[in-house]
Amino acid sequence: MRVHPTPYAKIANGSKTLEMRVNDPKRRRIRVGDTIEFINADDPRLCALVTVLTLHPFESFDTLLSHFSATEFGGDSKENLLSEVRRLYTPEEESGHGVVGIRFRLESETFTFGTEVITLV
Secondary structure: OEEOHHHHHHHHOOOOOEEEEEOOHHHHOOOOOOEEEEEEOOOOOEEEEEEEEEEEEEOOHHHHHHOOOHHHHOOOOHHHHHHHHHHHOOHHHHHHHOEEEEEEEEEEEEEEEOOEEEEOO
């Protein structure tokens, strides 16, 4: 999954442990125990590998964010997180698919340099 640099840095340093996405068909294939690659959108050579611990489906981002601390999503407030996620997803996507919170554990961070992959964490 591609993520912007700021949330990527929070995933890589372990301060972000929940990702929120529209629960579209692609996300519905995710299972507990799966490995997800979070790729830095500005520098795709950086990749954080995480293990999915739990999945939390909800009807809306508002409801999802009401069940967890904003800091778990790498944010400072529910309002700011809602503002950010609403720039990424339309109301139709949210209501049509629902949403999912993906709790994960960081396993490693890698940097690809040419054909060499260097593990950073």
